[in-house]
Amino acid sequence: MKRVTVKDIAKAIGVSPAVVSYVLNGKEYKVSQETVLKVKAAIKELNYIPNLTARSLVKNKSQLVGVIIPQTEETSQLLLTNPFYSEIIGGIESKLRQCGYHLLLSGVDKGKSYLDTSVQRNLDGAIIMGIYQEQFYEELKQAQIPIVLIDSYISDNYFYRVGIDDEYGGYLATKYLIEHGHRDIALVTGSIKRDGVNEKRFLGYKRALSEAGIFYNPDYVFDGLVSFEYGYKAGIAIAQNHKKVTGVFASADLMALGVIKGLTESRLKIPEDISVIGFDNISILQFTLPLTTVDQNITAKGIKAAELLIDLIEGKGDNESKEKILPLRIIERETVKRIKDK
Amino acid sequence: MKRVTVKDIAKAIGVSPAVVSYVLNGKEYKVSQETVLKVKAAIKELNYIPNLTARSLVKNKSQLVGVIIPQTEETSQLLLTNPFYSEIIGGIESKLRQCGYHLLLSGVDKGKSYLDTSVQRNLDGAIIMGIYQEQFYEELKQAQIPIVLIDSYISDNYFYRVGIDDEYGGYLATKYLIEHGHRDIALVTGSIKRDGVNEKRFLGYKRALSEAGIFYNPDYVFDGLVSFEYGYKAGIAIAQNHKKVTGVFASADLMALGVIKGLTESRLKIPEDISVIGFDNISILQFTLPLTTVDQNITAKGIKAAELLIDLIEGKGDNESKEKILPLRIIERETVKRIKDK
DNA sequence: TTGTAGGCGTTATCAA
DNA sequence: TTGATAACGCCTACAA
Numbered sequence: 164m165k166r167v168t169v170k171d172i173a174k175a176i177g178v179s180p181a182v183v184s185y186v187l188n189g190k191e192y193k194v195s196q197e198t199v200l201k202v203k204a205a206i207k208e209l210n211y212i213p214n215l216t217a218r219s220l221v222k223n224k225s226q227l228v229g230v231i232i233p234q235t236e237e238t239s240q241l242l243l244t245n246p247f248y249s250e251i252i253g254g255i256e257s258k259l260r261q262c263g264y265h266l267l268l269s270g271v272d273k274g275k276s277y278l279d280t281s282v283q284r285n286l287d288g289a290i291i292m293g294i295y296q297e298q299f300y301e302e303l304k305q306a307q308i309p310i311v312l313i314d315s316y317i318s319d320n321y322f323y324r325v326g327i328d329d330e331y332g333g334y335l336a337t338k339y340l341i342e343h344g345h346r347d348i349a350l351v352t353g354s355i356k357r358d359g360v361n362e363k364r365f366l367g368y369k370r371a372l373s374e375a376g377i378f379y380n381p382d383y384v385f386d387g388l389v390s391f392e393y394g395y396k397a398g399i400a401i402a403q404n405h406k407k408v409t410g411v412f413a414s415a416d417l418m419a420l421g422v423i424k425g426l427t428e429s430r431l432k433i434p435e436d437i438s439v440i441g442f443d444n445i446s447i448l449q450f451t452l453p454l455t456t457v458d459q460n461i462t463a464k465g466i467k468a469a470e471l472l473i474d475l476i477e478g479k480g481d482n483e484s485k486e487k488i489l490p491l492r493i494i495e496r497e498t499v500k501r502i503k504d505k
Numbered sequence: 506m507k508r509v510t511v512k513d514i515a516k517a518i519g520v521s522p523a524v525v526s527y528v529l530n531g532k533e534y535k536v537s538q539e540t541v542l543k544v545k546a547a548i549k550e551l552n553y554i555p556n557l558t559a560r561s562l563v564k565n566k567s568q569l570v571g572v573i574i575p576q577t578e579e580t581s582q583l584l585l586t587n588p589f590y591s592e593i594i595g596g597i598e599s600k601l602r603q604c605g606y607h608l609l610l611s612g613v614d615k616g617k618s619y620l621d622t623s624v625q626r627n628l629d630g631a632i633i634m635g636i637y638q639e640q641f642y643e644e645l646k647q648a649q650i651p652i653v654l655i656d657s658y659i660s661d662n663y664f665y666r667v668g669i670d671d672e673y674g675g676y677l678a679t680k681y682l683i684e685h686g687h688r689d690i691a692l693v694t695g696s697i698k699r700d701g702v703n704e705k706r707f708l709g710y711k712r713a714l715s716e717a718g719i720f721y722n723p724d725y726v727f728d729g730l731v732s733f734e735y736g737y738k739a740g741i742a743i744a745q746n747h748k749k750v751t752g753v754f755a756s757a758d759l760m761a762l763g764v765i766k767g768l769t770e771s772r773l774k775i776p777e778d779i780s781v782i783g784f785d786n787i788s789i790l791q792f793t794l795p796l797t798t799v800d801q802n803i804t805a806k807g808i809k810a811a812e813l814l815i816d817l818i819e820g821k822g823d824n825e826s827k828e829k830i831l832p833l834r835i836i837e838r839e840t841v842k843r844i845k846d847k
Numbered sequence: 848t849t850g851t852a853g854g855c856g857t858t859a860t861c862a863a
Numbered sequence: 864t865t866g867a868t869a870a871c872g873c874c875t876a877c878a879a
Contacts, residue, residue: 166624166856168856169857180857180867181865181867182865185865188858212624212625213856215625216558216627217857217871222857234599239603240598241595243591243594249585250585253582253585256611261581267607267609268594268608269598269602269607270602285557421792447586447792450789451762508872521849521850524848524850526874527874530875537848555873556871556872558871559873560873560874562854564874565855
């Protein structure tokens with residue numbers, strides 16, 4: 164079955180391709196009422212489907228948005244098994260589709276550029292998650308398309324950002340523990356240097372401590388990979404070497420789950436013996452245990468990022484601020500216990 | 506910064522665009538060694554990036570593969586929160602990228618067609634997950650591109666399929682319980698009518714029972730949504746109304762986790778009081794509890810589907826069978842207990 | 848070995 | 864109100 168083109172439908176009703184194009188592009192005021200109807204009928208009749216590839220070529224607009232998420236270093240597989248990313252993609256995709264854009268999903272190999280993909284495909288914009296080397300961002304700017312960074316502290320003014328106030332989040336979680344009577348509070352977090360997000364949460368942790376007049380103890384800080392496994396190790400270490408700790412702030416739910424496993428295996432009960440608060444409120448918590456955590460509405464974040472990007476693409480983004488900060492709140496569940504304030 | 510085109514680089518070294526195109530497309534035998542070098546140098550120098558949109562138009566090949574996953578009916582969000590889908594996408598994407606294809610991810614609204622997207626974007630092929638109405642498949646065939654269905658029992662010979670032997674999987678899980686001394690075995694499953702996969706697993710369940718001379722009791726079958734919540738309800742129902750049941754086969758890990766929660770809340774201990782086996786071996790099990798389950802290597806499934814599709818696209822798929830069945834095996838963990846065989 | 852020219856499907860410009 | 868025609872960037876006969 165051969166493809167039906169503008170020419171075909173023009174020929175079918177004896178007009179020029181231009182006329183067809185007019186009604187296709189909502190410039191019906193240029194065409195007589197009568198022919199508009201004829202064209203529309205023919206489009207239906209012949210089952211015409213526009214070729215976006217050709218359109219993209221001439222309009223220099225692809226209706227295509229690139230979305231990047233981090234991947235494992237070994238197998239180059241997307242980190243979709245991290246529920247945070249799969250959830251946020253869901254938000255992004257729904258918004259994009261609703262607005263007539265398609266989503267090109269990919270990871271990017273270490274040291275590789277995304278400029279190629281961006282230019283090859285004539286992307287209208289991109290949404291980027293994860294942390295990359297500075298050069299990555301520099302190159303990307305050459306693509307000359309609007310770009311939204313999620314959870315990034317890249318300060319370059321070229322990029323738009325969607326995120327949360329991580330410092331405040333760290334503060335909130337720690338303060339919550341303090342308000343429940345805890346004073347020896349461990350922090351389990353992703354690597355503090357590598358990643359702005361973790362550093363901010365760490366700073367929030369320290370601020371809450373100092374505000375309450377609690378001495379900051381570096382021994383209580385465990386930083387490593389943002390993973391269940393590292394949380395698990397930290398949990399065991401806390402149970403073994405830091406018996407005074409009564410509360411743990413894990414800066415990602417995934418880590419919190421690991422911490423709890425480590426603690427539980429060390430015969431500590433949650434929250435009777437030790438309290439744990441997480442961060443993110445990932446959706447799989449409903450399948451696991453009632454973790455008290457700092458909620459960031461992940462899906463909403465994806466939607467917001469997509470909205471912002473579309474506004475920028477369509478030129479409605481002039482009055483947009485470069486940065487969108489989404490709200491946070493504590494979700495009280497069952498892993499934090501109020502203890503006697505000595 | 507204006508786009509660098511073939512013309513630009515041709516002009517730069519004083520040759521015709523055709524020559525540049527030759528070396529770009531690996532037809533260097535048509536060009537003198539000397540000019541090949543010059544062209545390549547200029548490509549580097551000017552930082553030329555080919556426009557796949559234009560190439561797609563003339564070659565009628567987009568290097569683009571569509572991937573569809575199911576979505577929630579209410580919010581039209583992708584079911585990526587179901588870890589099964591996010592995991593399989595990871596496998597698909599890594600293979601596609603490695604082979605020079607890009608991945609267009611989307612859901613498809615109820616009653617809508619995917620033919621449009623397919624034709625609009627000139628997709629080279631598609632991978633489809635989920636169950637749709639018959640008309641959906643009929644329309645899709647018109648796209649005239651190779652299509653791989655994952656976990657589908659659509660019998661139409663047009664489509665290629667990647668899946669597992671679900672009947673055997675159901676048999677395997679049930680037999681495992683029987684071998685551990687269980688005779689009153691409940692089945693918690695997705696709706697049996699709607700979805701071929703669940704029906705097959707159900708048939709396997711029945712076969713294992715009958716093979717062991719156990720009477721099939723319809724009261725022991727709970728079918729509903731493939732979700733944590735439904736599993737939870739089923740777990741509670743089993744604890745309350747079916748005290749004789751000693752083993753539960755849940756035909757998805759997500760449901761198994763729900764079942765376990767329902768059971769546990771009803772003061773039953775797993776596996777001391779009642780055993781549970783799941784299906785899928787989703788990766789988040791590492792974050793939850795040591796569920797005994799039927800493993801299907803989900804990532805491998807994604808990779809396999811992508812491989813098959815690429816072979817078909819590139820014409821190497823002539824000797825491919827229409828159907829690829831991947832292996833299954835039991836993963837023994839800690840939710841099934843051997844009980845006295847009466 | 849290289850260059851010319853036509854065409855992929857669409858939109859946009861300019862005449863008619 | 865409509866119709867030729869050029870252009871988007873690329874590839875590929877075919878001719879030179």
